[in-house]
Amino acid sequence: MRTARGHRVNTCVPKDLRSKATTLTTSDGVHLSALVLGDGPDGVLLDHEQGYSICSFVDIGRQLAKRGYHVVIPEYRNHGASQKTAVNEHIDRDARAGLAELRRVGAKRVFLAGASCGGTTAAVAGVDTPLRVTGLLMMSSPARCIGADAVAAVRKLSVPTLLVVSPGDMEGAVEKQVREVYAASVSRKKELVIDKSGFHGTDMIRRAGASGVTLQDRVIQFVVDSYAAAR
Numbered sequence: 390m391r392t393a394r395g396h397r398v399n400t401c402v403p404k405d406l407r408s409k410a411t412t413l414t415t416s417d418g419v420h421l422s423a424l425v426l427g428d429g430p431d432g433v434l435l436d437h438e439q440g441y442s443i444c445s446f447v448d449i450g451r452q453l454a455k456r457g458y459h460v461v462i463p464e465y466r467n468h469g470a471s472q473k474t475a476v477n478e479h480i481d482r483d484a485r486a487g488l489a490e491l492r493r494v495g496a497k498r499v500f501l502a503g504a505s506c507g508g509t510t511a512a513v514a515g516v517d518t519p520l521r522v523t524g525l526l527m528m529s530s531p532a533r534c535i536g537a538d539a540v541a542a543v544r545k546l547s548v549p550t551l552l553v554v555s556p557g558d559m560e561g562a563v564e565k566q567v568r569e570v571y572a573a574s575v576s577r578k579k580e581l582v583i584d585k586s587g588f589h590g591t592d593m594i595r596r597a598g599a600s601g602v603t604l605q606d607r608v609i610q611f612v613v614d615s616y617a618a619a620r
Contacts, residue, residue, distance in 0.1 A: 411425055
């Protein structure tokens with residue numbers, strides 16, 4: 390659907406947040422739907438999984454905005470209300486468009502976060518952003534995804550890093566890749582959380598009941614702690 394300002398937005402977005410929708414344009418000219426929540430100089434980028442939607446991170450984004458963070462959630466090309474393209478490549482440019490929007494609206498620093506390939510691209514985009522990076526969250530994120538290399542990225546990101554994965558995800562294949570990223574990370578404060586839910590990405594929060602609530606609280610606290618350590 391379109392908002393009153395003419396921006397396309399996924400109908401999964403709650404009605405009270407649809408006015409927060411905007412349109413981003415990537416470096417290769419693709420138009421993305423995105424939500425901009427909160428305000429201020431401390432930003433958070435939330436990149437969803439391939440095959441999911443912008444609403445994967447809406448609940449966390451809302452909570453972070455209430456805590457005073459400036460949150461941007463882009464919806465990837467070929468997903469939801471964003472532009473459809475013939476080839477689903479260069480998705481790291483979608484993450485970079487999210488970072489550019491944060492900078493445009495006044496953020497000076499950014500916490501990078503994403504699930505599955507969204508975490509991979511968030512890390513890659515964070516390497517060369519002019520914003521000061523304060524931390525990194527990757528949930529079920531592969532070492533490499535559609536040309537984006539998280540292993541190379543975390544060798545350059547020394548910020549606090551939280552990696553989360555369920556051992557049952559794809560019969561252990563995802564855990565193997567997450568452990569590869571963890572081993573490559575140069576962060577002095579890195580954590581690997583093994584989630585027992587069996588779910589993938591944000592489903593570890595959204596579909597796992599009480600353990601999902603606990604994990605969401607941990608994720609939000611990690612953002613808060615990472616910013617506190619950066620002051």
